[in-house]
Amino acid sequence: MSDKPGTTSAGRAxxxxxxxxxxxxxxxxHDGGYALRRAAVTVGSLVAIxxxxxxxxFAYEGLEIAAVGGFVTGLVVxxxxxxxxxxxxxxxxxxxxxxxxxxxxxxxxxxxxGFVGTLAAYFFRSLTEAPGETLHRTExxxxxxxxxx
Numbered sequence: 001m002s003d004k005p006g007t008t009s010a011g012r013a014x015x016x017x018x019x020x021x022x023x024x025x026x027x028x029x030h031d032g033g034y035a036l037r038r039a040a041v042t043v044g045s046l047v048a049i050x051x052x053x054x055x056x057x058f059a060y061e062g063l064e065i066a067a068v069g070g071f072v073t074g075l076v077v078x079x080x081x082x083x084x085x086x087x088x089x090x091x092x093x094x095x096x097x098x099x100x101x102x103x104x105x106x107x108x109x110x111x112x113x114g115f116v117g118t119l120a121a122y123f124f125r126s127l128t129e130a131p132g133e134t135l136h137r138t139e140x141x142x143x144x145x146x147x148x149x
Contacts, residue, residue, distance in 0.1 A: 017140045023130045027137070038126055045123040052116050056080060080113065087114030091121035095132050 017028050022041050026032040063073050090107060093099070111118060125131040 015143045027130045027133045042126040083114030084117030088117030088121045091118045
């Protein structure tokens, strides 16, 4: 959150809200194509999930072609499943509370492996709001209570 004075979308002076990826500042007043952006983000994340699952399917078929055995194949499937579940939980929590930067860097590899879970969290959150809107709105209203609409 920026503490620099400026002009908000309502034309009042105070701290400026932070833009959200793909939404900019449209989340503040739900204007400027907010609904269309949310629909596009929802569809886009669903398409990304489908493409990601297709890529994982090709990887699975590659393991079968390589004949690495049932144990290794099972281990890879369990690894992607667990990492996706943990990535989903981490991303979902990140939409309502700030994550510590050191935990972000410590979990970077796990979150990369569980990319399907991160995409799924983004999809489900975009069904109700811009992902991260609750966090940004809470911080914005906390720093500038006079700017509430």
